[in-house]
Amino acid sequence: MSKDEEKLAALGYTQELRRGWGLINNFGISFSIISVITGISTLFQFGLTTGGPAVMVVGWIVVSFFTMFVALGMAEITSAIPCAGGPYYWSAILAPKKSSAFWSWMTGWFNFLGQVAVTCGITFGLAGLISVTASIDGTYEPTAGKTVAIYLGLIVSHGLVNTFGVRILPYLNNVSIALHSLGIFSFAVGIVAKAPTHQSAKFVFTTFVDFTGVSYTDADPIGWAQRASPAYVSIVGILMAQYTITGFDASAHMSEETINAETAAPLGVLTSVGVSSIFGFFLLLCLLFSIQDFDTTVNSEIGQPVVQILIDIFGRSGAKAMMALLIITVWHCGLFSLTSNSRMMYAFARDGAISPFFSHVSTKYEVPVRTIWLAAFLAFLLSLPSLGSSVAFAAATSIATIGLYISYIIPIALAVFYHDKFERGPFNLGRYSRVIGTIASLWVLFISVVFCLPAVNPVNTQTLNYTPVAVGIILAGALISWFAFARKTFTGPLQTIALESPEVLRRQGIEADKLRLEKAGTGTVKVQRVASNEE
Template sequence: MPLEPDGLSDEERLAQLGYTQVLARRMSGFSNFAVSFTIISVLSGCLTLYGFGLTTGGPAMLTWGWVLVGAMTLLVGLTMAEVCSSYPTSAGLYFWAKEMAPARSAAAWAWFTGWFNVLGQVAVTAGVDFGAATFLNAYADLQWGYESTPQHTMILFAGILLLHGALNTFGVRAVAFLNSVSVWWHVVGVAVIVGVLAIVPAKHQSASFVFGHFANGTGFQSGFYVGLLSLLVAQYTFTGYDASAHMTEETNNAAVAGPRGIVRSIALSWVAGFILIVGLTFAIQDWDSTVGTATGVPPAQVFIDAIGIGGAKLLLLIVIGAQFFCGMASVTANSRMIYAFSRDGALPFSRVWHTINPKTRTPTNAVWLAVAGALALGLPDLINTTAYAAVTSIATIGLYIAYIIPTFLRVRQGDRFQRGPWHLGRWSRPIGIVAVVWVAVITVLFMLPQVSPVTAKNFNYAPVAVAVVVGFATLWWLLSARRWFLKRDHPRNASYTGVQPAAEPFRS
């Protein structure tokens, strides 16, 4: 039985936090890192929003925006990793908030952190699988003439979601193996794509174009505002690394492996994503045909123009494979968050969602709730031309608010914070303050209009989706949840399986 540095086993530390070991603890530190790295997936986030970036700042903001956002994300990840080391549980961010918030309001902090986390993770799953569907539709169009239309993309989107749900239900061991394969698929895939685009094309763009060309296709007059909008490309890509925290109940030496998984996944993605964006942008052959591509996928047009249709299909398959892995891991992590949150009664019909499949020891019902929620978020694409950007905004806003609440509370605690074996030492407070300010800025930014003039067909519905979820969570909190959420002695929680009284009572 693996021991944590404080002498407690993983299971004993989990019991100390108030939960019984129910999920199978099979994951290594590498596997934990692999889940987060797979969900970040530079071959998914970078490429699915690449066209958005071309019209909101162009190559200059794609490259320098990536550098800036990657640095700031690493700071956010460092603060999250420190807290994860202290509280290695699938309950993750909302449990962290509960433990660090002032006693009288602790349950409320946890409640809203959890709801933002659920919203963000469902939206990430929708964004990843919808992006995979657009690339698959582009490939199918080139290969079989299956035209790239919103209806065809939606059919493929639903099919991919169903496949990921089935894999997470019936192929649990395969999912764990594929997550490890995914790391090498991404690393080798980026190397192959960049290598081919560097060698095969007869001409390349200049360095001044790649690092200095600014473009604005939004309709807004302010170049500064448009450049800020482009940060969504990188910030959306850098989401989902909270998966390492949610998988800690299935990871050995969780108090160290979980934090390392968060930080390493961000750092490696930062390097790989920069190489990918620069390599792809150098290979642009014709600006107008890339921005106005008939495939609906600008990277696919870059591949076609640079190396021909045959080679483009092969590179598209590499990208689609990476996006498939990413979506699969996203459903896994999303289901663990749903499982943990419903274990504490925080979702409607929680008894259904926190049920564990006795054969696989995984939360099967939570898997299908994740799939259904993602499908619902993607459906507006049939009527809204900027729906995909809105979904990615929802994902980014929801997750980063959930990420930063525990960081804010940890900064407030100061020296009262009980450090785990992995911590930042004297750098904890300054890094935490910078991270909080950054997330406050991007939360406002990604709710703003992305195209001008704003119409019913192109408005950014991220604020609407966020408002609906927050409004529902607030109403439920005021009418009911504030009387029982995270109160183990409340009758509502008495019969929940998978929960035991803490070795030391919860602070209330």
């Protein structure tokens, strides 16, 4: 039994998934899901109209700084508890015994639906980029229905690769790392080098724009800077940066497939956030300095400012070639988002939060095939509101951001409150752990409020920010289900220990009278460990 398998056994699980990922692969999956080109390109229009260049630049710096606190807190916990369940499992371990199952349940559902929203946001954004690229010559007219159809094809392609290509995923991961680093670096440098003119530093770093108003009459639109204040617009405008630097829990979800997970997985979390922050800032500056005409870019007939910048610099044929690189890169981002999503769902089913039908791992392919397609199906369903709402995509990005960050911060906050019970791993923050966890918690509380605010004025059915409604439904659903039935049926993570390996139990020092055993048809025992924390 390897060191990783021993650690997994100490957490109560047998090795079922194929373990063959190294540090670079673990870093790569989070780096690919963060995918700065995905977040920046799909929300560039939002950034230009909600605060403009100054808010985009300063917001990126501020968001990167505070997100690193979240990443540090997550990395410390990942090192101590490297398992596919990630945040919801951590909450179960870190919470007091009496409330362990409750916090695990709440964390799990926010992470579950946040991951679905991220997968939808990434791949639906890619479908939009493909539609816009196809319309560059004016021979194709994008519609909501066509975009959803493209999105369906992309989701299916990701599902097929995740199902049948598990052995090539590490290699595709390496390709993705190259695309997101060397490819995007070349993309950014090429834009700046080829641009006929460049914007001034004053434009990039000080220009504030408020195009958040919409007028349905001949009257001039009134934006939020006028109705509320420029500060309001600036705060709402950081969504682009915060949505981009999201999804780095993938390194934790892949820890059961990572070699030397106690060290590699936390480093994967930290390096993916750090490198993405630097690459994203560089890409953002290159795009902003290369804008040829601001009004033309914002009001582009193409409907996509990044594509308009490419057309202004490279012409229509050149823009298509550049967009091809971008599309291939974002495709990899969506691919690994589905990978991470499926692993979380598999772990959630393994622990009894959703139907055990989804806890099955294919013996032939060594992947959780059923949760791969469950994740794909739910992500597709989330795209359907876009057929009737122009703000559905922005809502999906907000749901993804809030849902995931709430699931990130619950275990971090629990580690702050119950720090004496937290048994740290090889990577730990020492005496700074509680300070860093507190700062991270306050930041997530702040963005959770901000991203529920309306971004467009006036507010009506077409411009309403549906994020608080969606997040409220998640919260209400999790609470109602908990008190209705889950508090009786869900007792926290169930550890699966092979019957033929009783030494695993002895090695953990678990006494028989402190276990709840449930005979499973697979020849295993599901073991409910009594939480070590005191109330």
